[in-house]
Amino acid sequence: MQKIILIGKPNVGKSSLFNKIIKKRLAITSDIAGTTRDTNQAQCEILNKKALLIDSGGLDESNEFFKTVQANTLKRAGSADIILYLVDGKKLPDDEDKAFFYKLKKLKKPMALVINKVDNKKDEERAWEFANFGLKEVFNISVSHNTGFDELYEWLASLLYEPFLRADEEENLEDFLEHFEQNQEGEFEFKNIDENHIKVSIVGRVNVGKSSLLNALVKSERSVVSEVAGTTIDPVNESLEYKGKIIEFVDTAGIRKRGKIQGLEKFALNRTEKLLEQAQIALLVLDLNEGFNELDERIAGLISKHYLGVIIVLNKIDISEYDFDKVVKELKLDRFKFLAFAPIISISAKSGKRVANLLDKILEVFENFTQKIPTSKLNDLVQNATKTHPLPHDKGKLVKIYYAVQYDLAPPKIALVMNRPKALHFSYKRYLQNQIRKNFKLDGVPLILASRKKGEKYEA
Numbered sequence: 189m190q191k192i193i194l195i196g197k198p199n200v201g202k203s204s205l206f207n208k209i210i211k212k213r214l215a216i217t218s219d220i221a222g223t224t225r226d227t228n229q230a231q232c233e234i235l236n237k238k239a240l241l242i243d244s245g246g247l248d249e250s251n252e253f254f255k256t257v258q259a260n261t262l263k264r265a266g267s268a269d270i271i272l273y274l275v276d277g278k279k280l281p282d283d284e285d286k287a288f289f290y291k292l293k294k295l296k297k298p299m300a301l302v303i304n305k306v307d308n309k310k311d312e313e314r315a316w317e318f319a320n321f322g323l324k325e326v327f328n329i330s331v332s333h334n335t336g337f338d339e340l341y342e343w344l345a346s347l348l349y350e351p352f353l354r355a356d357e358e359e360n361l362e363d364f365l366e367h368f369e370q371n372q373e374g375e376f377e378f379k380n381i382d383e384n385h386i387k388v389s390i391v392g393r394v395n396v397g398k399s400s401l402l403n404a405l406v407k408s409e410r411s412v413v414s415e416v417a418g419t420t421i422d423p424v425n426e427s428l429e430y431k432g433k434i435i436e437f438v439d440t441a442g443i444r445k446r447g448k449i450q451g452l453e454k455f456a457l458n459r460t461e462k463l464l465e466q467a468q469i470a471l472l473v474l475d476l477n478e479g480f481n482e483l484d485e486r487i488a489g490l491i492s493k494h495y496l497g498v499i500i501v502l503n504k505i506d507i508s509e510y511d512f513d514k515v516v517k518e519l520k521l522d523r524f525k526f527l528a529f530a531p532i533i534s535i536s537a538k539s540g541k542r543v544a545n546l547l548d549k550i551l552e553v554f555e556n557f558t559q560k561i562p563t564s565k566l567n568d569l570v571q572n573a574t575k576t577h578p579l580p581h582d583k584g585k586l587v588k589i590y591y592a593v594q595y596d597l598a599p600p601k602i603a604l605v606m607n608r609p610k611a612l613h614f615s616y617k618r619y620l621q622n623q624i625r626k627n628f629k630l631d632g633v634p635l636i637l638a639s640r641k642k643g644e645k646y647e648a
């Protein structure tokens with residue numbers, strides 16, 4: 189996990205900022221070998237990205253300021269990924285701060301000057317005095333007034349890795365333009381999908397029961413198909429026919445050759461990634477009996493990255509004692525927040541219990557994944573949503589969504605064509621996403637919302 193280090197003199201508001209970012213009152217303290225005092229550090233989440241926030245604390249020992257303490261802080265900053273240098277905006281820049289700031293600059297790490305206590309216009313003006321620190325990344329904040337955080341968080345998030353949250357995010361501009369270029373009248377050519385043929389990958393750690401699940405699925409249907417006219421099924425893949433559709437499980441040979449990849453986590457993840465590239469729907473198999481760990485999270489992160497339909501399969505109900513609601517909460521609110529849209533099904537691959545439910549769920553998620561949402565319905569929804577909660581103005585200017593239109597499927601991709609697309613705040617986007625999810629069947633599928641400028645389609 190990437191480390192963000194907070195550096196600053198006493199009384200600049202370091203611990204309040206620390207607590208604000210980690211969203212807790214009390215900082216979790218831990219001893220780090222080689223330091224003379226406790227260092228506060230805690231995991232935090234910034235716009236859904238995780239990081240470790242470290243309060244350097246170092247500069248607080250003012251009696252021996254700028255000697256050993258400084259050296260220690262410098263060392264710690266050297267092992268961090270992002271540096272936040274906090275100063276007090278009620279005061280004028282301080283030479284000691286500046287000197288130390290230059291030393292930190294030499295580390296050539298992403299660094300921001302964060303000016304705290306900027307509570308009003310006057311403070312804002314004074315903050316310009318800090319311009320001579322010579323850094324582009326300067327953020328005026330007020331921890332006590334809770335202002336200035338959007339920009340700071342956005343900057344931090346832009347530097348943090350994206351292991352998990354990609355589903356439900358905006359896709360890149362090039363991809364969008366490509367779709368628009370296909371037909372300038374706004375009629376989109378959707379991805380070509382064979383709606384009778386579903387490609388599924390079964391992924392999960394070793395021993396969670398992937399191969400048992402495959403057996404159970406294949407056994408549950410008598411008509412296992414190897415070849416069906418008009419479809420191309422890879423011979424290494426196993427398939428079955430269910431309610432008139434072909435469900436093809438990709439790279440089943442690999443799943444059957446289990447055991448070989450044990451212990452080689454990186455290889456396992458690479459292989460998982462290959463499976464996901466070929467699939468439309470991923471079954472994320474988890475072992476209810478053993479509980480969940482970081483590897484599960486990383487595999488889930490890969491699914492999210494590929495924008496696939498997802499079903500979370502909790503296996504081994506026959507030998508597990510569990511409270512379903514509690515498990516769901518753990519998964520949706522904590523571990524796999526980024527897959528919160530995924531339905532969760534508990535089964536026993538061994539006894540075959542509820543495996544048929546899973547097949548129905550696959551059909552349902554596939555239908556959701558490939559659906560075309562009528563433009564009129566979409567626009568009614570957006571209109572109502574913006575009436576209920578008007579779009580916030582952007583620097584005094586009106587922000588408008590002219591219309592919404594789906595421009596691709598599998599997964600559904602929707603463009604919001606606007607006058608000021610950059611002014612669409614992520615929390616408003618999230619609100620629209622939730623509204624769309626509420627009104628259309630999107631269980632198990634990521635939803636891509638792209639805010640775009642009117643006429644952007646004709647540029648490129």
Ligand code: GDP
Nearest residue numbers: 394395396397398399400446504507536537538
């Ligand atoms: P894979 O590595 O994910 O393919 O896991 P396997 O399918 O080989 O299963 C690992 C072990 O878990 C085997 O010993 C299975 O018999 C066992 N197993 C799989 N599913 C279940 C289940 O639903 N209940 C129980 N009790 N054991 C299971």
